[in-house]
Amino acid sequence: MGPHAQAAGAPISDSPTSEAATVVEVAGVDCSFGRVRALDGLSLRVLQGTVVGIVGPNGAGKTTLIDVICGLIRPDRGTVRVLGQDVAVNASAVRAQIGVLPQETALYDEVTALQNLRFAAALYGIPRPNARITEVLELVGLNSRRKDVVRGFSGGMKRRLAIARALLHDPQLLILDEPTVGVDVEARHQIWAHVRSLRAVGRTFVLTTNYLDEAEALCDRVAILRAGKLIAEDTPAALEARTGRCLELECWHEGAARIYERLRRHSGVLRAEIVDFGLRLYLAVDVSPEDIVHEARAVCSIEGFRTRSPDLAEVFRALTAASAPS
Amino acid sequence: MSSLRVFKASAALELAQLRGNRAFVVLTALAAVSFLAMVSLFGLTGAYAPVALIDLDGGPYAKRLVEALLGAHHSFALKSMSPDEARTALYSGRLVGIITIPAGFSADVENGTTVALDVRIDNVNVDLTNDVQRALPAAIVAFGRRHQFPGVRVQMVEHDVIPHDTGYIPYLVVSALALDAMVIAGILGAMATAREFEYGTVKLLRLSPASQAVMLAGKLAVSAAVAASALAVTLVAIVFVYGVVPVAPWTTAFTLLACVAIFTCLGAWIGALLKRTLAAVPLLFGLAMPFYIDSGALEPTRFDGEVIWRIAHLSPVYYAVGVLEWAFHGLRVTPEPIYLNLLVLLAIAVASAALTLGRLSKGVAR
Numbered sequence: 001m002g003p004h005a006q007a008a009g010a011p012i013s014d015s016p017t018s019e020a021a022t023v024v025e026v027a028g029v030d031c032s033f034g035r036v037r038a039l040d041g042l043s044l045r046v047l048q049g050t051v052v053g054i055v056g057p058n059g060a061g062k063t064t065l066i067d068v069i070c071g072l073i074r075p076d077r078g079t080v081r082v083l084g085q086d087v088a089v090n091a092s093a094v095r096a097q098i099g100v101l102p103q104e105t106a107l108y109d110e111v112t113a114l115q116n117l118r119f120a121a122a123l124y125g126i127p128r129p130n131a132r133i134t135e136v137l138e139l140v141g142l143n144s145r146r147k148d149v150v151r152g153f154s155g156g157m158k159r160r161l162a163i164a165r166a167l168l169h170d171p172q173l174l175i176l177d178e179p180t181v182g183v184d185v186e187a188r189h190q191i192w193a194h195v196r197s198l199r200a201v202g203r204t205f206v207l208t209t210n211y212l213d214e215a216e217a218l219c220d221r222v223a224i225l226r227a228g229k230l231i232a233e234d235t236p237a238a239l240e241a242r243t244g245r246c247l248e249l250e251c252w253h254e255g256a257a258r259i260y261e262r263l264r265r266h267s268g269v270l271r272a273e274i275v276d277f278g279l280r281l282y283l284a285v286d287v288s289p290e291d292i293v294h295e296a297r298a299v300c301s302i303e304g305f306r307t308r309s310p311d312l313a314e315v316f317r318a319l320t321a322a323s324a325p326s
Numbered sequence: 327m328s329s330l331r332v333f334k335a336s337a338a339l340e341l342a343q344l345r346g347n348r349a350f351v352v353l354t355a356l357a358a359v360s361f362l363a364m365v366s367l368f369g370l371t372g373a374y375a376p377v378a379l380i381d382l383d384g385g386p387y388a389k390r391l392v393e394a395l396l397g398a399h400h401s402f403a404l405k406s407m408s409p410d411e412a413r414t415a416l417y418s419g420r421l422v423g424i425i426t427i428p429a430g431f432s433a434d435v436e437n438g439t440t441v442a443l444d445v446r447i448d449n450v451n452v453d454l455t456n457d458v459q460r461a462l463p464a465a466i467v468a469f470g471r472r473h474q475f476p477g478v479r480v481q482m483v484e485h486d487v488i489p490h491d492t493g494y495i496p497y498l499v500v501s502a503l504a505l506d507a508m509v510i511a512g513i514l515g516a517m518a519t520a521r522e523f524e525y526g527t528v529k530l531l532r533l534s535p536a537s538q539a540v541m542l543a544g545k546l547a548v549s550a551a552v553a554a555s556a557l558a559v560t561l562v563a564i565v566f567v568y569g570v571v572p573v574a575p576w577t578t579a580f581t582l583l584a585c586v587a588i589f590t591c592l593g594a595w596i597g598a599l600l601k602r603t604l605a606a607v608p609l610l611f612g613l614a615m616p617f618y619i620d621s622g623a624l625e626p627t628r629f630d631g632e633v634i635w636r637i638a639h640l641s642p643v644y645y646a647v648g649v650l651e652w653a654f655h656g657l658r659v660t661p662e663p664i665y666l667n668l669l670v671l672l673a674i675a676v677a678s679a680a681l682t683l684g685r686l687s688k689g690v691a692r
Contacts, residue, residue: 072532096535104526108339110346115339122335123534123541125328149346165530 021048022081023173023204024069029078031064031228038064039075040228048172051195051205053215055316056225062208063103065225066177069206070100083172096124099166103177105158109151113142113161116150117168124169136164140194156187163194174198176207180214192218212312222312224319232319236312243315244270244282246308247289251278255300262299263292271318278303282310282318332536336544340518344552347517354513355556358506362560365502365623366568369495375422375454378412379404385432391469395425398465402457416446422454423447425462435473492655496570500654501623504646506560507585508592509614511553515593516606518545519682523601528686538687542594542679550590557582570654578653584668585646588675592642595678598685617641622648626659645670 024046031039038061046052054062067073068080071091080087082094108116114133121129137143140160150158159179166174176195180188195205195218209215215222216236223233232239249259256279264272268287273280279296283289289307296302310318344351379395381388396404407415407424415421426444434441445462449455470477519542522528531538561582564570572578597606620634621643628635638644648660648667660667 070533072529092535095533100529100533102526102529102533104529106526106528106530108343108527109525111339111342115342119335119339120530120534122331123530123536125331125536 022046023048023083024052024206025079025081026065026069027079027081029065029068029075029080031061031068031073031075038228039068042078042225042228042230044223044230044233046173046204046206048204049199049202050220051199051207051218053219053222054206054208054225055210055212055215055222055312057320058210059227060225061228062225063177064228066100066175066206066208069175070098071095096169097171098173098175099169099171101159101162101166101174101176101179103181105162107150107158107162107165110149112147112149113137113153113164114146116161117165120165120168126169132168132170136167139167139197140164141190154184154187156183156190159183159187159191160194163191167198171203173204173206176205178208178210180209180211188214212316216312224316226320232315236315239312239315239319240310241285243310243318244284245289246310246314247281247283247292248275248277248306248308249279249281249293249296249302250304251296251300251302253278255302259296259299263295266292266295268292282314329537329540332540333544333547336541337548340545340548343521344514344548351514351552354510355552355559358510358556358560359563361505361509362499362502362563365498365505366495368624369498374403375457376403376405376415376420377458378407378415378421378424380407380409380412380424380426382409382429383427383431387432387435387473388427390472391427391431391465394465394469394472395461398461398468402461416448419448419450421448423458488657490656492657495568496655497651497657498623499564499568499570500650501618501621501643501647503557503560503564503582503654504585504621504643504650505614505618505623506557507553507582507589507646508617508643509610510556511550511586511589512593512596512610512614513607514549514553515546515590516597516600516610517593517603518549518597519594519686520597520601520603520606522686523598524603532687538683542683542686546590546594549593550586553590554583554586557586572654573656574653578650581649581653581668584671585650588642588646588671588678591675591678591682594682595685598682614643617643620644621646622651622659628661642671642674645674 022045024044026042026044029039029042030037040061042061042065044052044065054065056062064073068075069082069087071080071087071094074088083097085094087094108119117133117136118129121133126132133146134143137146140163142157142161142164145153145157150161153161163176163179166176179195180191183191192214195207199205205218207218219236221233221235222239224231224239232242234242249256251259253274256274259279260272260274263269263281268284269281269292270284271282281292283292289305293302293305379392381392392404395402404425405421409426412421412424416424424444424446428441428444431441443462443466445458447455447458522531531541534541561578565572593606593610596609597603600606600609620630620638621641622628622638623643644660645667648658648662649664649671651657651659652664658664
């Protein structure tokens with residue numbers, strides 16, 4: 001674990017100010033593969049020193065967006081600027097300044113961790129590679145395994161080694177494509193700790209994930225994609241506020257159905273769903289939960305109720321359901 | 327960014343990966359020697375056809391007929407046997423045929439009487455029957471001409487196109503080198519690129535700011551070096567075991583290295599195209615035999631008919647055999663000039679390298 005590592009689960013502090021430089025600027029990007037429109041008029045800004053999460057269902061266009069930012073795919077329309085450079089004009093120079101963790105880790109299994117990193121060091125022209133390799137291996141806690149063949153590594157170790165490789169040339173921007181997919185809980189928290197420690201020293205991250213708790217734990221801002229379109233982009237807290245405060249009512253199933261019928265057209269109720277314990281309601285910010293509970297009690301007996309903020313999973317469900325193509 | 331450093335790092339990585347696949351590499355290299363053995367066996371098949379000779383006459387004309395028979399077809403291994411011994415051997419599959427010189431043969435010849443030679447043939451394969459059918463009349467004509475028997479009015483006067491003869495096995499072993507170059511260098515080249523797709527590391531190469539051409543060159547240099555080592559072992563066996571010495575050693579070495587480089591590039595393209603080692607290896611083995619047979623490996627393809635000759639032009643082995651037979655034995659086995667064969671091979675290498683780069687960097691903006 002590196003010197004900047006924080007405990008897993010620690011909240012991110014020192015959010016960047018709006019004066020921070022723009023590291024990635026995607027403007028009006030369209031990208032199609034045959035008849036499939038992978039990205040549809042997508043625009044996104046990533047500020048320096050932030051962690052931006054890109055979430056969305058499978059096929060939403062997350063990896064395509066990453067590939068467009070890296071210059072691996074030319075968009076049909078729109079522009080992409082990374083660290084002030086137009087990717088279409090100078091993709092090679094852009095790639096020299098970004099570190100990428102591909103979804104499939106892209107490690108040479110039959111050689112050692114050290115040989116993998118030496119090769120990467122040569123590709124990026126890193127001076128004094130041995131010292132830097134030791135530094136990044138220390139950071140991800142793999143220095144003692146440097147001479148081991150990668151084939152024998154666990155999924156989590158491979159991910160950490162791939163992160164070390166992405167860090168090797170000290171890039172300003174790190175792009176992580178599903179960094180914790182297929183790794184166990186401990187390895188996942190280790191990877192989160194690395195991201196937090198690097199973000200604390202000013203690195204910028206763009207990461208894709210299918211895990212909303214990961215996005216919630218790591219990201220300053222979250223961009224939600226569906227069918228190639230950006231349907232929402234904000235801080236996790238703002239996205240949660242957009243979904244509304246959550247009120248959960250405990251009651252019998254028949255009672256829940258009756259309350260649902262009564263309240264679903266209520267102007268202060270943004271969404272309602274019948275669940276196994278009763279009813280879940282998402283309320284507009286100007287509505288008092290007590291008033292809603294009072295109205296519900298007029299319909300049937302309520303055994304208990306609680307209010308809470310919605311989590312990102314609920315936000316995601318709400319937003320993607322609302323924008324689902326008919 | 328230093329191209330030399332990228333080249334060296336790519337080569338070092340490829341070498342490390344091949345070390346991790348030692349058994350596969352050793353077995354692939356052994357294939358080089360096994361191909362040599364294969365073509366040698368091919369050349370030897372039918373070259374030693376045991377034929378029993380029963381001389382019931384024992385006179386001077388009978389002895390001269392035997393001499394004529396020995397000179398008529400190099401593949402006959404004549405053995406003197408008793409009639410019973412020969413019959414047993416023929417019907418137990420140990421003889422191709424029995425030629426019986428009857429008693430009184432010399433006297434009958436002396437008297438000008440036509441003599442019937444009894445020939446029994448194991449016609450299990452018509453090729454052997456044809457050999458006997460060709461050899462015996464030739465031997466009889468040679469015998470008659472030697473003794474100036476009346477009625478023999480024509481004799482062959484041979485003028486060779488090439489000042490030296492080349493034995494069939496020495497001719498074949500050169501084509502084994504071309505086959506080796508295709509299979510060994512092709513497989514190693516295919517492995518170098520197919521693995522990048524199998525491990526997903528092609529994305530790393532695509533994301534890197536370094537030149538993909540230099541990376542590819544570094545990897546393929548090691549593949550070619552390993553293939554060249556396997557061919558060197560085969561070449562040593564040809565020179566020191568078979569006793570076949572190239573007429574132009576340096577030219578031979580250069581053309582062999584060129585063939586290795588060319589087939590490495592071709593293999594790299596096949597690997598990048600199929601993206602799987604397991605698919606590339608059987609394809610290369612599968613292509614090798616038809617390419618080999620239709621390459622002038624057994625005899626100049628031009629002699630096999632117009633259609634086969636035209637098809638041969640699709641095979642890179644055709645051009646490789648053309649340049650290698652020239653370098654090894656000073657032979658021209660293709661109607662096309664040597665420089666044209668070399669140019670075609672060079673074009674195949676350049677096109678393969680360009681197509682491989684295209685596959686590796688597909689979709690990458692530079």
